[in-house]
Amino acid sequence: MKSLQHIIILLLITVLPQAGIAQTSGFLTGAVKDEQGQPVGFANVALLEASNAKVINGTTADAEGRFQIKSPGKGTYFLRFNFLGYVQLNSEPFEVTGDSFTKDFGSTTLKENAQVLQVVEVQAMRPTIVAYADKMVVNVEGTALAGGSSAYEVLSNSPGVWIDQNGELKLNGKAGVKVMINNKLVHITGKELQNLLQNMSGDNIKELEIITNPSAKYDAEGASGIINISLKQHKETGLNGSLHAGYQYNELNGYTAGAEVNYKKGPWNSFAGFDFAERATFRTNNMKRTFQGQQNSGLNQNLREEGTSTVPTFRIGSDFDLNQQHSIGFLADVSFYNTRNQIKTLAKLTDGNPENDLLIDALNNGRSDNQNSAVNLHYLGKLDTLGTTFSADFDYVRLYSQSDATFVNRLDSLGVPAGVSISRLMYENPNNYDIYAAKADFSKAIGKAGKLELGAKASHVISDNELKFYEETDGKMLPDVKRSNHFIYKENILAAYASFSTVIGSKLSMQAGLRAEQTFAEGNSVTMGQKTNRDYLDLFPTLFVQHSVNDNYQVSYSYNRRVNRPQYSDLNPFIFYIDPYSWVVGNPYLKPQYTNAFSVTQTISQRYNVVVGYAVTKDFITEIPQQNAADKTTYFQQQNVEDMKSINATVIVPVQVLPTWQINNTATGLFHKFTKELDHQMQANEQVTFMLQSNHSIQMPKDVKLEVNAGYQGPMAYGLYHINANWGVDAGLKRSFMDDKLDVSVGITDIFKTKRMAGTIDIDGNKIESDQYRGTQSFKINLRYRFSQGSEFKSGKISMNLDEVNRAGGK
Numbered sequence: 124m125k126s127l128q129h130i131i132i133l134l135l136i137t138v139l140p141q142a143g144i145a146q147t148s149g150f151l152t153g154a155v156k157d158e159q160g161q162p163v164g165f166a167n168v169a170l171l172e173a174s175n176a177k178v179i180n181g182t183t184a185d186a187e188g189r190f191q192i193k194s195p196g197k198g199t200y201f202l203r204f205n206f207l208g209y210v211q212l213n214s215e216p217f218e219v220t221g222d223s224f225t226k227d228f229g230s231t232t233l234k235e236n237a238q239v240l241q242v243v244e245v246q247a248m249r250p251t252i253v254a255y256a257d258k259m260v261v262n263v264e265g266t267a268l269a270g271g272s273s274a275y276e277v278l279s280n281s282p283g284v285w286i287d288q289n290g291e292l293k294l295n296g297k298a299g300v301k302v303m304i305n306n307k308l309v310h311i312t313g314k315e316l317q318n319l320l321q322n323m324s325g326d327n328i329k330e331l332e333i334i335t336n337p338s339a340k341y342d343a344e345g346a347s348g349i350i351n352i353s354l355k356q357h358k359e360t361g362l363n364g365s366l367h368a369g370y371q372y373n374e375l376n377g378y379t380a381g382a383e384v385n386y387k388k389g390p391w392n393s394f395a396g397f398d399f400a401e402r403a404t405f406r407t408n409n410m411k412r413t414f415q416g417q418q419n420s421g422l423n424q425n426l427r428e429e430g431t432s433t434v435p436t437f438r439i440g441s442d443f444d445l446n447q448q449h450s451i452g453f454l455a456d457v458s459f460y461n462t463r464n465q466i467k468t469l470a471k472l473t474d475g476n477p478e479n480d481l482l483i484d485a486l487n488n489g490r491s492d493n494q495n496s497a498v499n500l501h502y503l504g505k506l507d508t509l510g511t512t513f514s515a516d517f518d519y520v521r522l523y524s525q526s527d528a529t530f531v532n533r534l535d536s537l538g539v540p541a542g543v544s545i546s547r548l549m550y551e552n553p554n555n556y557d558i559y560a561a562k563a564d565f566s567k568a569i570g571k572a573g574k575l576e577l578g579a580k581a582s583h584v585i586s587d588n589e590l591k592f593y594e595e596t597d598g599k600m601l602p603d604v605k606r607s608n609h610f611i612y613k614e615n616i617l618a619a620y621a622s623f624s625t626v627i628g629s630k631l632s633m634q635a636g637l638r639a640e641q642t643f644a645e646g647n648s649v650t651m652g653q654k655t656n657r658d659y660l661d662l663f664p665t666l667f668v669q670h671s672v673n674d675n676y677q678v679s680y681s682y683n684r685r686v687n688r689p690q691y692s693d694l695n696p697f698i699f700y701i702d703p704y705s706w707v708v709g710n711p712y713l714k715p716q717y718t719n720a721f722s723v724t725q726t727i728s729q730r731y732n733v734v735v736g737y738a739v740t741k742d743f744i745t746e747i748p749q750q751n752a753a754d755k756t757t758y759f760q761q762q763n764v765e766d767m768k769s770i771n772a773t774v775i776v777p778v779q780v781l782p783t784w785q786i787n788n789t790a791t792g793l794f795h796k797f798t799k800e801l802d803h804q805m806q807a808n809e810q811v812t813f814m815l816q817s818n819h820s821i822q823m824p825k826d827v828k829l830e831v832n833a834g835y836q837g838p839m840a841y842g843l844y845h846i847n848a849n850w851g852v853d854a855g856l857k858r859s860f861m862d863d864k865l866d867v868s869v870g871i872t873d874i875f876k877t878k879r880m881a882g883t884i885d886i887d888g889n890k891i892e893s894d895q896y897r898g899t900q901s902f903k904i905n906l907r908y909r910f911s912q913g914s915e916f917k918s919g920k921i922s923m924n925l926d927e928v929n930r931a932g933g934k
Contacts, residue, residue, distance in 0.1 A: 132752040149194040149571055150626075153228030155184050155204055161187030161232055166206040173199040173216040174408040180674075193629075193671075194224045202228065209233040225571045229239040243764040244791035259775070261331040261825070264355060266820075268830050268855040268870050272903065273402070274328060275320035275354060276872070280832060280853065281331055282816050283773070284350075286880070287841065290317055290897070294347040299716070300346030303506040304352045307454075307499060307561075308342060319495070321432070324381060324398055326367060326907060329353045336667075336681040336722055336738070339636025340564070340576055341621040341931045343663040346687040346718035346740060363388050363911040368546075373901035375403030375429065390444035398436045403925060408895040414752040415888035420474035422704055422755055422818075430464030440497040445821045448506070451545035454499040462491045468702050474753055482535040485702045489528035496521050509567045511909035512843055527551045532703050548603075548700065552590035556691065573625040576636075580619065594698070609649040610695045612707075617641045622665070630671045638663040640686075646694050646711045653696075655711045679724040689713035689744060708760045716742045716763065732775040743767035743797065745842030759892070764799035764842065765881060786835065790815050795840045801886060810840035828857045844884045851899070866907045872897040 151183070155166040168190045169181035180201065184190040198853035202214040212233055217226060239763045262280050263269050269277055279286050282334040283294055292300045302316060309316065334341075335348040364384035366907050371377040405428060412422040442452035466487040473480050497520045502589035504513045530548040562580035569575050584854030592606035639662055665683040672678060695709040715766040722736035742763040750757045814836050821829040832853045839846040855870030881894040 126333065141351075143828070149223045149225035151192040151194060151202070151226050151228065152191060154230050154231055155188040155190065155206075156230050157209070158232060160232060163206055164188055165207065166190075166204060166209075166233070166340045168192065169203040170195065170267075171203055172202055173201050184360045185392075190243065194219055194226075196846075197221060202231075203368040204231055204233060209235055211707070213351065214683070220519075223344040223571055229378060238337045258335075261332040263325065263330055266830055266855070266857070267874075268832060268853055269325040269328060269868075272325035272870070273321045273400075274323035274325050275317065277325040277328060278320065278331065278350060278352075280335065281350075282775075283333065283335075283791055283814065286897075287596075292350075293841075294333070299344075299348075299685075299718070300347035301342065301349045301781040303349060305354055306351060307518070317460075318432075318493070318654070321402065323436075324367070324379065324400075326905065327354050327396075328356045330833075335734075336652070336683050336720060337665075337685075338634060338667065338683075339622045339638040339663065341620070342580070342640055343661070343684075343686050344688060346685045346716060346720075346738075346924055357881045359488070359628070360387050361912055363909070365907055365909045367905065367907040369903060369905035371901050371903045373403070373404075373405070373898045375405060375431075375898070377401060379905075392443075393439065393441040394439070396436075396438040398434075400432070400434045400436075401434045402434070403430070404432070405897065405898045408893060412750065412755075412757060413888070413890040414750060414755065420755075422470060422472050424468055424470040424702075426466060426468045428464060428466040432460050432462045432464055434458060434460040436673045449502070449504045451500075451502050453501070455497070457496045458494075460493050460495075462489075462493075469701070469703070472704070477537070480537045482537060483703060484533040484535070487528055487702070489526065491524055491526040493524040495523075510566070510574075512566045513563070515563045516561070518558070518560040520556070520878050522558075522668050524555070525553050530700065530702075532701070534579070546703075549593045549600060550606075552589070554586070556587075557585045568934050569625070569722075573623065576620075576622040578620050580616075581618070582614075582616045583613040584612070584691070586610075588612075588692075588695055589695070590697045590699075602649075605919075606700065607650065607700050608695075608697050610697065611647045611649060612694055613645045613692055615643040623919060628815045634667040636665045638665070642688070648696055649713065651696070653711075655694075661717075677726040679726075681720075681722050681724075683720055685718050685720070687716045687718070687744060687763065689715065693744075698758075704756050708758045710760050710762060713744060713761060714742045714763050716740055716744050731779060732773075734771075734773040734775075736769075736771045738769045738771075740767040740769070741765075743777075743842075747799070747801075747843060748884060748886075748889075748891055750886075754863045762799075764797050765805075766798055768794075768796045770794040785820050787818045788816070792840070796841060797842055798842060799909075803856075804887070806843055806886060808840045808845070810838060810845070812837035813840045828859055830855045830857075841882075843886065844882050846880070846882040849877060849879050849881070851875070862910050866905075868903075868905050870903045872901050872903070876900045 124513060124571075146190040151170070155163040155901070157163055162184075164187065166185060166188060167181065167182045170179045171177060172179060179195050180192055182190050182192050197219055199216050199218050201216045204214075205211040205222045209313070210233065210542075212231065225469060231786045243628065263277055270279070278284055278292060284292060284300075285294055292302075302320070307668075309319065318422065330353045332353065333348065333353040334351065337345070337349050338637055343348060362384070364382065366382045367380065369379040370377075377400070379398070379402075381396065383393040383396040385392070387393075406426075407428075408424070408426040410424045410426070411562065412424075414420055436458045438455070440452065440454040442450055444450045444619055456717075462530040466485075466489075468483070468487075469483070470483040471480060472483065485726045497518065500517045502515045505511070506513060527552055530546075532546045532548075534544045534546075536543070549551065560580065560582040562578060564576065564578040566574065566576045588611075589609045590607055592603040593600040594603045595601075605812045618637060618638060618640040620638035622634060624632070624634035626632045639660065641660045648654070663684045663686070665681075667679065667681045669677065669679040690708075693709060693713055694711050695808060696711045697709050699707040701707065718738055718740040720736060720738040722734060725733045727733070743766060745764055746759055746760050747762040747764075748757050772789060773789065773791045774786045777788075778788065780786060792811075793813065794809070796807070798808075800807045814834070816832070816834045819829075819831040823829055832851075833851070835848070835850040837848050851872065851873045853872045854874060855868060857866060857868040859866050876899075877894075878899040879894060879896050882891065883892045885891075
């Protein structure tokens with residue numbers, strides 16, 4: 124591995140200076156906006172000869188209205204801008220002096236065509252999925268299935284994303300997904316991240332960016348990639364906002380409500396939002412355990428968990444333009460969520476002799492009071508007119524929770540008269556996290572087609588977690604010192620990166636970068652008097668090369684190295700009690716996992732995308748259960764496996780069935796192989812599988828939009844677990860009223876109740892079979908009302924026609 128790093132670093136040092144010299148091709152760039160200054164996403168931009176108006180080249184702007192066209196040969200040309208519902212506009216003619224000619228057209232403003240808007244009856248359709256060379260964009264805004272859903276549910280239905288048995292996000296079958304919101308990293312993981320996403324309204328999401336091979340600019344954390352959640356942002360002058368309310372039924376009742384308001388005047392742009400949710404969840408798990416050499420003995424458990432979360436969330440923020448070049452701003456987010464849950468477990472323990480059978484009736488009542496707060500301060504400076512920028516961010520996040528639970532276990536020895544015993548246990552678990560992070564980024568144009576990016580970041584984390592366990596003795600709850608602990612974890616990371624992109628020749632472009640991260644970490648088990656220190660420096664190179672073979676075929680190559688550090692809670696050496704025969708144990712000796720990933724992306728006819736990737740992960744972190752045949756107990760612990768090898772291939776095929784019916788199909792083939800040494804024996808687990816997703820958007824009469832999403836996940840290997848296949852179908856309807864100010868959407872998720880997490884693990888005859896269901900079948904109804912004062916209300920109804928959509932990936 125070290126030699127590989129040295130080779131890549133040498134290549135970067137060799138290539139970068141040469142790349143800066145080999146700039147022989149220029150570009151025509153700019154942005155398309157409307158009269159309110161809002162981006163006209165996916166507008167058509169055509170390059171024509173001035174003498175005869177012959178079309179030479181063209182592109183479709185991205186979602187933010189930005190476009191880039193390779194410069195043509197010498198001659199005089201003009202650009203033509205058009206989009207459904209807007210007046211066509213031609214630029215002034217300009218002369219191209221050679222292949223290296225570069226021109227920035229700045230912002231081009233399109234005017235609305237009022238006559239067209241009055242006669243258009245067929246609503247144009249926005250693509251659900253748009254594939255680019257470096258990422259996949261899932262458009263969420265305005266979809267029926269997003270109404271009433273949480274951000275967690277929206278993510279779980281995205282291409283390549285699935286939820287494991289612990290409810291954590293996985294991307295292409297790999298752990299280590301990092302989440303960003305509006306390009307800002309979310310500094311929490313695990314259960315805290317799940318709570319954040321479950322309590323965020325999916326109807327506020329504009330789009331998801333799935334970045335499987337991030338550049339050196341991004342944190343190296345996140346081996347499987349990054350999901351950037353782009354929220355809706357209002358930039359119209361005046362006051363505007365929305366109100367929403369929803370209801371959900373999934374055998375239990377849930378409610379959501381909220382409001383967002385945005386005010387822009389002069390240099391100020393401020394917003395505030397409030398969401399309230401009462402979400403009801405439940406989970407069932409039927410588990411069967413078989414112990415080594417004891418085929419007639421085992422433990423069969425039937426579990427049902429019900430919980431209710433009450434969550435008010437407040438958000439405020441403001442940006443102030445000091446002048447045209449400099450702006451500052453802040454964001455603040457505070458949420459309080461109180462959870463109450465009850466777990467009932469009925470189990471039967473057998474050893475082949477009916478007289479020794481034992482019935483276990485366990486009841487677990489828990490509650491958790493949480494407060495999460497985050498503050499961000501940011502600055503953006505445009506230092507010149509050539510694209511030189513400098514930005515800085517400071518983040519502070521505080522997470523606090525107070526959890527407690529009581530356990531009542533009734534054990535009935537069937538072969539013993541009056542052989543009933545009852546035990547009572549309880550715990551208190553106060554914990555908090557303080558996270559500080561500061562970063563700065565600098566970007567500068569080099570030559571005519573080069574770009575240099577530099578940056579640095581520092582973060583400091585303190586985790587203070589205490590578990591106080593009690594057991595009833597003689598009618599009194601007395602401390603259980605064996606299961607109590609106090610753990611403090613501190614981590615400091617210093618990082619710096621450099622990235623350079625340029626054009627090489629007329630058909631090649633490249634980006635190369637190197638990121639360095641120095642980690643200092645200390646885990647202190649105060650109760651045990653045990654400290655674990657780590658101090659290590661890592662280098663993370665990245666390399667991207669894009670080759671435009673011709674107008675109908677482009678191919679991109681990428682390589683990067685990334686890391687997944689253990690979650691703070693996994694390093695905690697606590698014993699978290701589940702029932703008399705099950706518990707979770709932390710692992711303070713967990714090591715980070717490192718991934719080297721390669722991928723090739725092919726774009727054909729500017730519509731179809733084929734992505735092939737290969738990754739090798741060392742010290743992969745996964746859950747390993749350990750069973751004790753003597754007392755029939757099992758503990759679950761996160762451990763490092765020796766390595767994980769992964770091959771994946773993704774094909775994205777958009778299909779137009781009718782002008783009002785579009786389909787986006789995504790198919791991913793996967794091969795995973797895991798190896799782990801246990802008790803001096805090498806355990807291996809491998810599987811070839813595939814994932815399919817088909818998203819249908821149908822524009823029906825009376826402005827009704829129908830969406831159907833079907834997905835299939837084949838049998839999968841994950842760690843030492845074998846995960847069974849599952850599939851599901853969701854459907855939703857949406858209609859707008861009152862000149863598109865009021866949206867009403869209804870949806871049914873997991874119509875056939877088939878999204879189940881079932882699987883097995885077998886380690887030398889110690890076998891666990893599990894069938895888990897998380898209440899994914901639900902009915903939802905959601906209403907959203909939008910208002911605007913001080914500026915003309917802008918309907919989101921007209922977007923684009925499907926032919927323009929199909930070219931969006933060919934930028």
